[in-house]
Amino acid sequence: AQKVTQAQTEISVVEKEDVTLDCVYETRDTTYYLFWYKQPPSGELVFLIRRNSFDEQNEISGRYSWNFQKSTSSFNFTITASQVVDSAVYFCALKNYGGATNKLIFGTGTLLAVQP
Amino acid sequence: SAVISQKPSRDICQRGTSLTIQCQVDSQVTMMFWYRQQPGQSLTLIATANQGSEATYESGFVIDKFPISRPNLTFSTLTVSNMSPEDSSIYLCSVLVLAGKNEQYFGPGTRLTVT
Numbered sequence: 128a129q130k131v132t133q134a135q136t137e138i139s140v141v142e143k144e145d146v147t148l149d150c151v152y153e154t155r156d157t158t159y160y161l162f163w164y165k166q167p168p169s170g171e172l173v174f175l176i177r178r179n180s181f182d183e184q185n186e187i188s189g190r191y192s193w194n195f196q197k198s199t200s201s202f203n204f205t206i207t208a209s210q211v212v213d214s215a216v217y218f219c220a221l222k223n224y225g226g227a228t229n230k231l232i233f234g235t236g237t238l239l240a241v242q243p
Numbered sequence: 244s245a246v247i248s249q250k251p252s253r254d255i256c257q258r259g260t261s262l263t264i265q266c267q268v269d270s271q272v273t274m275m276f277w278y279r280q281q282p283g284q285s286l287t288l289i290a291t292a293n294q295g296s297e298a299t300y301e302s303g304f305v306i307d308k309f310p311i312s313r314p315n316l317t318f319s320t321l322t323v324s325n326m327s328p329e330d331s332s333i334y335l336c337s338v339l340v341l342a343g344k345n346e347q348y349f350g351p352g353t354r355l356t357v358t
Contacts, residue, residue: 160345170333172286172349174244218285222345229274229339230301231347233285 129154131221133234140209141242148204148237150219156180158224161202162231163193167215178202180224209241245270245340247350255356256326263322264353266336271316274339277309280352281332289334292319326357 130153140146152161163175176186178195186193190207206213219234246269256262266275275292290298290311298311313319323330336350 162347164349169351170354171351172335174346174348177346222347224345229276229291229347230288231278231286231337233287235285 129156129221129223129232131219131232131234133217133219133237135237136235137238137240139240139242142211143208145205145207146209146239146241148206148217148219148239150202150204150234152200152202152219152221154221154223156223160222160224161195162220162222163202163204164218164220165215166218166236172218175204206239209239211241211243214239214241244346245272245338245348247336247338247348249336249350249353251353252351253354253356255358258327258357260326261322261324262326262355263320264334264336264355266319266321266350268317268338270340272338272340275313275319276337276339276347277311277319277321278335278337278349279332280335286335289321292321323355326355328357331355331357 132151159180161178165173165175183195183197192205194203216236216238218236220231222231248267250265277289278286279289280286288301289304289309290300292298292311292313294313308324310322333352333354335352339347
């Protein structure tokens with residue numbers, strides 16, 4: 128079965144703190160994709176990153192970085208020097224490569240509140 | 244990426260009525276999808292909108308309740324039929340661009356409240 132677990136329901140930090148959002152996934156497939164999306168209070172879903180299962184190289188984009196550990200089935204997301212504008216719900220998602228429906232399996236999301 | 248627009252952005256409807264949501268993309272895309280996000284919940288795939296043929300529905304969703312059209316590669320509609328308060332959700336259109344890159348984008352969503 129495919130499943131994405133985001134154990135942290137809510138996280139509150141003070142501006143400029145670093146914060147890591149956890150994502151653990153389950154899949155029987157050997158090839159798959161992992162995604163992170165941001166949903167600010169306005170409601171739209173913003174694509175942040177897609178990672179292939181065969182590429183374990185970590186990625187950094189500005190203040191954002193992602194740590195993919197296949198051995199622990201985790202794809203964690205770190206925001207460095209957080210800002211108030213980072214306040215949002217963050218979703219981790221999984222999709223199997225070549226799946227019949229191209230279905231994204233979402234975690235339950237982590238609400239990040241960055242206080243000024 | 245792709246620019247996706249949805250109409251309406253929000254609506255308040257009476258139970259028993261139907262609402263059709265439109266999704267327009269600024270470029271031809273490989274695949275289009277409809278997702279639902281119930282209040283405070285995660286996103287669930289309703290169906291894949293197939294161009295020129297019937298949509299492919301996920302378990303728990305049926306065509307009579309959520310008819311979908313996709314007349315071309317840039318446009319799709321989702322109808323929520325015979326609405327009840329349980330249908331109050333955000334409905335999001337999603338597209339898959341450049342299939343090899345497998346990047347999937349979402350529209351701004353339609354916030355539906357059924358009274």
